[in-house]
Amino acid sequence: MCRKITRVVSILSLVFALNIDIRAQQETGSRNELWPEMDVYVALNEKVRLFFLFTITKSEETKNNLEGQFGAHVDYTVNNRLVLRAGYRYGFSLTETDPFKEHRPLVEQTLRQRLPLKILLSDRN
Numbered sequence: 001m002c003r004k005i006t007r008v009v010s011i012l013s014l015v016f017a018l019n020i021d022i023r024a025q026q027e028t029g030s031r032n033e034l035w036p037e038m039d040v041y042v043a044l045n046e047k048v049r050l051f052f053l054f055t056i057t058k059s060e061e062t063k064n065n066l067e068g069q070f071g072a073h074v075d076y077t078v079n080n081r082l083v084l085r086a087g088y089r090y091g092f093s094l095t096e097t098d099p100f101k102e103h104r105p106l107v108e109q110t111l112r113q114r115l116p117l118k119i120l121l122s123d124r125n
Contacts, residue, residue, distance in 0.1 A: 036055065037053070037054070037055040038054040039051065039052070046077075048075070048076055049074075049077075050074060051071075051074070051085070053070060053071040054069075055068065057069075066093070066094040067091060068091070068093075069089055069090065070089070071087055071089035072088055073086065081112050082112070083112065084109055085110070086106065087106045088104070089102075089106055090104070108124055109124070109125055110124045110125075111123045
């Protein structure tokens with residue numbers, strides 16, 4: 001498990017290091033943005049799993065603003081229709097121009113309903 005997490009973090013670091021510039025097909029009214037995200041789930045048992053989030057956001061609308069976020073959460077599956085999540089997320093600036101830090105405790109509930117054709121409808125609050 002430790003090797004998998006190390007491998008995923010290494011791949012994500014490589015993607016961020018490349019600093020890929022994504023361009024829209026139409027220049028009028030468009031923005032250049034990069035939003036890579038990595039989610040890692042570790043099942044502890046049938047009902048409980050750990051969820052780790054790593055993300056970086058680069059938005060042209062805020063000029064050279066580059067932000068990062070990581071989080072650790074615990075998911076509890078009550079039944080097939082309800083999942084509860086509690087955790088913590090830390091957001092931070094990756095540039096010196098507009099530094100910030102954000103500590104965010106998180107509590108979510110996700111209601112799910114299976115639909116025909118293997119479609120899953122979810123509502124997260």
